[in-house]
Amino acid sequence: MSGPPEAADRPSLLADGARAVRRALPAVKWLMVGFGIALLALGTLVVVVLTVVLCIVGVGILLLPVVFGLMRKVAELERRRLRAIGHAVQLPYDERPAGPRAVWRSLRDDPTSRRDLLWLAAYALVGFVTGLIALQLVVNGVQSVTLPAWWWLLPSGEATVVNGFVPVRTWPAAWMTSVMGIVWLALAVALSPFLLRAQTAPGRRWLPPDPSLDLSSRVAELTATRAAALNAHALELRRIERALHDGTQNKLVSVAVLAGAAQRALEHDPQRAAEILERVQTSAESALAELRAVVRSILPAVLENDGLDGALSALVAQSPVPATLSVTAGPAPVSVETAVYFTVAEALTNVARHSGATHAAVVVSRAGDRLHVGVEDDGHGGAVMHDGSGLAGIARRAEAHDGTLTVSSPVGGPTVVEVELPCGS
Known part of the structure; x- marks a missing residue:
């Protein structure tokens, strides 16, 4: 007799919770990395704006190569993070322009440079806000959960949570805050994958190569891949052909020869025919085993089952x-x-x-x-x-x-x- 539904569902709920936590931990890690990159992007954006203002009086033109290089480095940090997360964002740069005039031409004519600038402006806001939300959820959760262990060690009125806005002065308040900390951490687990998706959206939108760029390198890569696929297919067919010709076919020929010998011996020497038929059975079983091995090497049955x-x-x-x-x-x-x-x-x-x-x-x-x-x-x-x-x-x-x-x-x-x-x- 089975137990109550609640008891049966409990292991499933625990397993779902464990899977959610496992998914959330990498998301929190990459959110924190993205928050650091967002701080760099925010600082770089400020430098870019100041350089543009200084260009009006002519001084900022000399700073263009340095600012341009800084912008590319920050964008490449985000590309590395996106690749580590699993988004195939490739490096679209050919070479770094040298000198203020070359930088200006790159900003004017190269769509990749303009896309980097658009990403910088968008990510400075989006990356910062999403990373800050994730950081607040985790920090407030850990602080609140652990509060009963240390709040009484502080002078009266100095134990606070939620960035110092909520004071804790009594034990009931400390335990209630600890319960709220569990809620904070549950929100961190539930929201981290969505926050990470939002944080990576500007990079996925702006950091890949522009669709208008010359795709000859990708065409060459796909051509090489197609050639490799055809070559691998030809080698696989050759391997199967050799396995069938040198193994299974030879054994089947042997079966045919022995069967003919047994038929001829059946009239004059039945005992000899019985021995030959036994060899026929052995050869047929061996050929069948080799044929099965060849079939398994094409698509293993264990993989399908x-x-x-x-x-x-x-x-x-x-x-x-x-x-x-x-x-x-x-x-x-x-x-x-x-x-x-x-x-x-x-x-x-x-x-x-x-x-x-x-x-x-x-x-x-x-x-x-x-x-x-x-x-x-x-x-x-x-x-x-x-x-x-x-x-x-x-x-x-x-x-x-x-x-x-x-x-x-x-x-x-x-x-x-x-x-x-x-x-x-």
Whole structure:
């Protein structure tokens, strides 16, 4: 007999609350980083306005290169933050103009410079306000929750909350303030993702390259990606063809030959025919096993049945080198999950064959529209990517999905293989 609904729902509520807190903590961190960048943007905006005023009398023209460089540095800090959060905001600058005249031409003719200036004006306000709200929620929450532990240590009337506006003089008031602190922290958890979305809106709007810019570099990149995808597809077809031709086909030919021999021997030597038929059965079973292996190498059944988490868990469990697994990514397109599966499989195979490691760690996470795969081992390092190597195969898979591969393997270890793949928003 099942318990009351309230008891059944309690674990679900606790799990939902824990997930909300886990989502809020990174959001609060990036809000605080954004608040710091907003302070820099606000100071830079003041300098820009003063420089414009001084340009009227001619003195500010000499300051244009310095102010222009400062504006670009602050904008690039925000681009780095956006990329770390998971927004693919690339650096659109070609080169930094030298001299006041070149800076003026850049502000007049280059849409990127004008977009940076628009972002600076918008973010100085939006970034500051959203960051201040998040800071107030967290600080007031922590201060209020912990108030009963320290308010009585202060002189009478000096214990205050809410930025000094609310004094606390009695124990009942201290405990009531502590309850309010829980409300503050709950608001911080609930509002932080929305505040972060609002804080990053100016950067997502103004800091990417202007649509009117020459897209030849992106076209070249996509052309290379398409070539890599076609090459990876051709190599995969060649691998499947070799597996079928050299393995399964040979065994099926052997089955046909043995079946013919058994048919001929059946009339004259039934005992010999029985032995041959037994070999026919063995060869047929072997061919079937190889055929199943080829099919699994195209799209592993475990990936379809158990999802990415279950498929990777099976890989880690079968690894000759003890390994741990952490998967915090949600569902992704099948092609991306397949690429992740084979990336981890190849990386763990490399660890077992070449690294001399005693332990490996596999981490799969998602930030925005990017899926990150990391495989680290404590081996002797010195891994080098060359044609025909497992790392080259991983690189081809990543390039085919417009992704990137990064390998860090100093002599002495550790070796870290990281792959980033776009997986949609």
